Amino acid sequence: MKKSIGVNKRDNVKEFEQADSTTVSVDCVVFGYDGYGLKVLIMDCTMPHFKGYDSLIGELVLKSETLDEAAKRILQYWTGLDNLYLEQVKAFSDPGRHPLGRVISVAYYSLVQIDNYKIDPQLKDRLRWADVNELGQMAFDHYDILHSCLSTLQKKIREKPLGFSLLPKKFTLIQLQNLYESILSIELDKRNFRRKLTNLGLLIDLDELQQSVNHRPAKLYSFDFEKYRKKKSKGNLQFEI
């Protein structure tokens, strides 16, 4: 049913004063990579309608903050982490998506170096890393949100050096290749992959080797974010995997 007030009145002031108001939330898909597969930070939903369901981390947005600020606050609160890679994906707005009323949710995804982070012990009965593929039904429309963010990640990781935000600062080329293979669900040729990456000129050879592996240790590299920014701003760069 349509309301007569606030709809296409062609007069912003009256429209505003009589407007429907809405609750807005941010939901964050926190991705991590543990060397075997892509993981998502999942919490146990406590809301009666979805008790026990898996949900994303999310909160309502304050009037005084931007959506980006809300996402940062939420991430900081639940993970204790700051300065994470963070990207807005899409707003989800089905009127029936939230059982308590109209809530529009803006989805973000974020990338965490999983090995550098321990879940707050106080939260460890509510938070866990779940494999992306293991998740089925979730609270609200969080399954859709998750998969929408996953598609965006799969697309963006080929155009921007996002993979390095999922790996430790020092990584091997094989770890990097495994990461791309598992996120993109494809197989890559080892030699071609290494050639492409080294030709970018953005990897720093640390002249260090992996420790305590029971096979030939691999060389460690790090990614030169500074050089990447410079090249990008000069425009002579197309990162593409």
Next chain:
Amino acid sequence: MKKSIGVNKRDNVKEFEQADSTTVSVDCVVFGYDGYGLKVLIMDCTMPHFKGYDSLIGELVLKSETLDEAAKRILQYWTGLDNLYLEQVKAFSDPGRHPLGRVISVAYYSLVQIDNYKIDPQLKDRLRWADVNELGQMAFDHYDILHSCLSTLQKKIREKPLGFSLLPKKFTLIQLQNLYESILSIELDKRNFRRKLTNLGLLIDLDELQQSVNHRPAKLYSFDFEKYRKKKSKGNLQFEI
């Protein structure tokens, strides 16, 4: 200053009941192409704070509709058109972006065949096609929204056959090339462009010629959207310009 209610309470129900509420709007960047340059449908802002400024077309979102539905309603209302290409881009949420209070706006862009459409005479003192590059200061943060949508269009038009939604159903290859050149602000090689497009196998040669031009008439083509959908769903397609 932070509120103590509704912030990271780890209890969704209480949080919801006491939540800040917000007004949500949709702003649409309606793109058109007139054979010379990329145009945007602009209206004269009537709100006192921005009287006379250029603004995008936008309205508040109803509680009973999705954002996509709101965008469709707004487009239908202001242009009379239906079934336009429509894509959500980003939510804009600076707390100070709207002078009357907190309004989060979700930006969409939309593509119109400009020659097939006449502005409603009743609205023609408020609506006009403006060249993208001619627009400077605009109402609200509409300049940012416009340029954000423009960047998205520039990116997406290389990956998806969006150009055909901006041209008449029957078009010449030169019109198509001009469109790409003016949207992307680059020059393309005529022969290479034509080869790439014809090799896609998605153009229908109509065996018709342009009428009443005072030079050699060009052949007319149309785009085979049906075949595109089929190829895409089978996965054997990469549209790339």
Next chain:
DNA sequence: ACAAAAGTGTTGATAATACACCCATGT
């Protein structure tokens, strides 16, 4: 010495680029 994973070059196919002249129509 054996297991396990790291590392390394070449070749052929495909796609991208650069480039200049003739053609059809209206005036």
Next chain:
DNA sequence: ACATGGGTGTATTATCAACACTTTTGT
């Protein structure tokens, strides 16, 4: 016949894809 923009092919270069063996370490 001339002005205007439409239409066409080839040669070169760069990029991508396929492929198998040797090396280093721990046990």
